[in-house]
Amino acid sequence: MPDDQAAYFERPHDQRYFAPEIETMPREQIEKHREETLLGDLIPWAYERSGLIRETWDAAKVTPADVQSMDDFHEKVPFIDKDAIRSYRDRHNDPYGGLLCIEPRTRGVFSAIFSTSGTTGDPTPAPSAGGGPSFLVREFWEFGCRPGDYFTETLFTFRGPGIHDTIRAIGATPVFVDHGSADMPFLFAANEKYRPTAMYNMSLAILMGVQQHAPAMGVDPEKSFASYKGISWAGEPIGPRARRITDDWGLELFQHTALGDVGAATECREHDGAHYWEDTAYAESLDPLGTDPVADETPGELVTSTLIDKIAPLIRYRSDDLVRRTLAPCACGRTHGRIWTLGRKGDEVVVEGRSVLPMDVWHAIELVDETSSGIFQIIRPQREVDVLRLRVGYRDDGKKGLGDLQERVTASVAEALGVVPDVELVTNESLLKLGPPHKIPRVTKA
Amino acid sequence: MTVARTIYEPPPRAWCLGRIRIARTGAADELVPWEVSQADIDDEAAALVPVLQRLGLHDTSHVDPEVTAAEDDVRPLLLIVSMLSETLHSYPFETAAGKLGALYSSADSSRFDSFRTAALIGYLHPQVVWGINTAVVEGLTQEFGRDLATVFGAVPGAVVTTDDGAFDALTAAGVQPWRSRAVGATTMIEDAAGSGRLRYDPDRWRVEVDADDSDPDGTGSLLLSNVAPRLTPSDRVPTGIRGHVPEPGTVVLSL
Incomplete structure (x- = not known):
């Protein structure tokens, strides 16, 4: 732990908040902090140093001097997105996409270079x-x-090791378990001997690993996980079947999701939306096809700006994530914003005039026993398609063979959506290896 | 205005609960939960500093940290390829790299994530790569169709393997790999590429041949004990590695 964190504070263990003065900060303080940090610090810093931000702002004929208020910010500051970062990277042969504000060779600042998940292999x-x-x-x-x-x-x-240090910062000891089926025997053994009280993160891959190994090892998942008070679920939204299974095991899951690549959002014990921390990030919810803000609780595209990252700051980053957002205080007493993840803008297909997102077909696929793991992809060559094409993973081909299974999956989806899909069946394993382990690409071009 | 600074809880006694592999003759390998302290990590890192230099990671710790390097200066980088479950062994490499003024980067040592090892070598040009195993070489060649000589041939320093499968595959591809082994709660690395002689610090660890499981020529199962203090003591821990100890500080592997 860095030296400047050598001052410690032992909280009462029954205290609900770790940092009450931050977590329950009045909204006017949140907004004042945001305006000062974003306008007074992050924007001039990034404009001076980030090639992508400078290029984007210059093209829009905007400078930091033009942004004197949050109204100016909303009206004038141009957006960036993943395509802009990739384009800059390719045009400038810059692996960091023009975001870096400090050269990696600068000593005394960096110790490591981590990387994004790179589901595309890049x-x-x-x-x-x-x-x-x-x-x-x-x-x-x-x-x-x-x-x-x-x-x-x-x-x-x-x-990187940030999560190790975060666990130790609450006085707990990290137990390292690989994210996948093969390490479940060690997890069961550690659960039994050390009785961990929390986990970061569970996903479909771990759930399936528990299901695979527990019966053969004589492990009752409910007993094995009985010491856990909270487990984050990440990678993708939890499906209805996974929710039923984890409920049966007595797990309290906290949905955890990325906040537009500038942070994270996690449910509290009220399970009424995922909190994001407004002292670390500014989150806007905008018309997915435009630039206007949408009303609280209305579906919109998440657009984020960091308030803390001066190494590679994202400012007005269009995340492609569709969310509902609210700034209303939570029943838990925290005052920071909350989001509900709805899907990705780029995942939507429109077929026969109907909008379809992965979450819309998930439950129908899980209802069929052989495909109940909910492992599938929507094949989306473009947003509007004539036929909804699905690639669905199966555990086994059932008593009557693949033809019968295909008919049943097709019928289940058709009943749920009112759209008859074209279903291609493949093994679960062939889709899972498209990973990374905690999620698979739910939408693919072919 | 500034937001209040977060004050953290005092750190726990154990830095982590990891695991070590114990192997007794005639019995299956066993993964044993193993706690290490921050002091253990720091001491293992200190022992690795000269090892990393031997592998080709340059020492730039003397460079003024306030000085921004010249355009043509390349800050040395160590690429660590491992799984989270191996953190007890891999984390000291991260710390040791920092002691040399080097950067480090990380990839999982899994079949699926092998693309990351190749991508990071291409982007970051590490001087040394540690932790290549069979899963990574199989992933690169079978899942991603990569040529091992092309991927690893550009690494100027050592490419260090952690199992025989990876060592053999890289050797066959024309790369001259080094061997590394997790030996109980520590890591030992060859003194030269392919030598079969692992080095360790006898002031920190003692290695002996198990008299109950040895051959007439003196080779046998190796047992590990800690000499320097460790949070979890090692007392003649069966390592599952066969070889002999010609002198304190050297293990010659039975290959």
Whole structure:
């Protein structure tokens, strides 16, 4: 842990908030902090140093001097998105996409270069100061983990050691478990001996691993996980079947999602939307096809700006994520915004005039026993299609063979959507290996 | 206005709960939960500093950290390829890289994530790559159709493997790999590429041949004990590795 965090504070263990003065900050303070940080610090910093931000703003004929208020910000500041970052990367042969504000060779700033998940096989390097706790201490405390407890971590190494340090920052000991089926025997053993109280993160891959190994090892998942007070679920939204299974195991899951690549959002114990921390990020919800803000609780595209990242800051980043957002205080007492993830703008297909997102077909696929794992892809060559094409994973081909299974999956989806799909069946394994382990690409061009 | 600074809880006694592999003759390998402390990590990192230099990671720790390097200066980088479950062994490499003024980057040592190892070598030009195993070489060649010589041939320093499958595959591809082994709660690396001689610090660890499982020529199963203090003591831990100890500090593998 860095030296400047050597001052520690032992909280009462029954205290709900880890940092009450931040988590319950009055809205006017949140907004004042945002305006000062964004306009007074991040924007001039990024404009001076980030090639992409400079190029984008110059093209829009905007400078930081033109942005004196949040109204100016909303009216004038141009957007960036993933395509802009890739385009800059390719045009300038810059693996960091023009975002870096400090050269990696600069000593005394960076210790590591991590990378994005790179589901396309093309990870983006992300320089980092290295370890140190993150704001997730607030979530981990909310899960119910306390000093002296064990905390199961299942992250990937390319994300760096930040989560290790965050777990230790609440006084707990990380238990390292690989994110996949093969390490479930170790997880069961650790659960039995060390009784961890929290986990970051569970996903469909771990759920399937537990289902695969528990019966053969004589493990009752409900007993094995009985010590857990909170488990984050990440990678993709939890489907109805996975929810039923984890409910049966007695797990309290906290949905955890990215906040437009500038942070994260996680449910609290009220399970009424995922909190994001407005002292670390500014989140707008805009018309997915335009630039106007949408009303609170109305579906919109998440557009984010960092308030803390001066290494590779994103400012007005169109995330492609469709969310509902509210700024209303939560029943838990926290005052920061909340979102509900609806899907990705780029995942939507329109067939026979009907909008279809992965979540819309998920339950229908899970209803068929052989495809109940809910592993599928929508084939989306373009947004508007004549036929809804689905690639669906199956566990086994059933008693009557694949032809019968295909008919049943087709009928289930048709009943749910009113649209008859064209279903291609493949094994679960062939889709899972498209990974990364905690999620598969739910939409593919072919 | 500024937001209040977050004050954290005192850190736990154990830095992590990892695991080590224990293997007794005639029995299946066993993964044993193993706690290490921050002091353990720091001491393992200190022991790795000269090892990384031997592997070809340049020491730039003397460079003034306030000085922005010249355009043509390349800050050395260590690419660490491992799984989270191996953190007890891999994290000291991260710390040791920092002691040398180097950067590090990470990829999972899995079949699926092998594309990342290739991509990061291409983007970041690491001086040294540590942790290549069979899953990574199979993933690269079978899943992603990559040529091992092309992927690893550009690495100027050592490419370090952690199992025989990876060592053999890279050797066959014309790369001159080094061997590394997780030996109980520590990591040992060859003194030269392909030598079969693993080095360790005898002031920190003691290695001996198990008299109950040895051959007439003196080779046998190796047992590990800690000499320097460790949060979890190692007392003649069966490592599952066969070889002999010609002198304190050197293990010659039975290949």
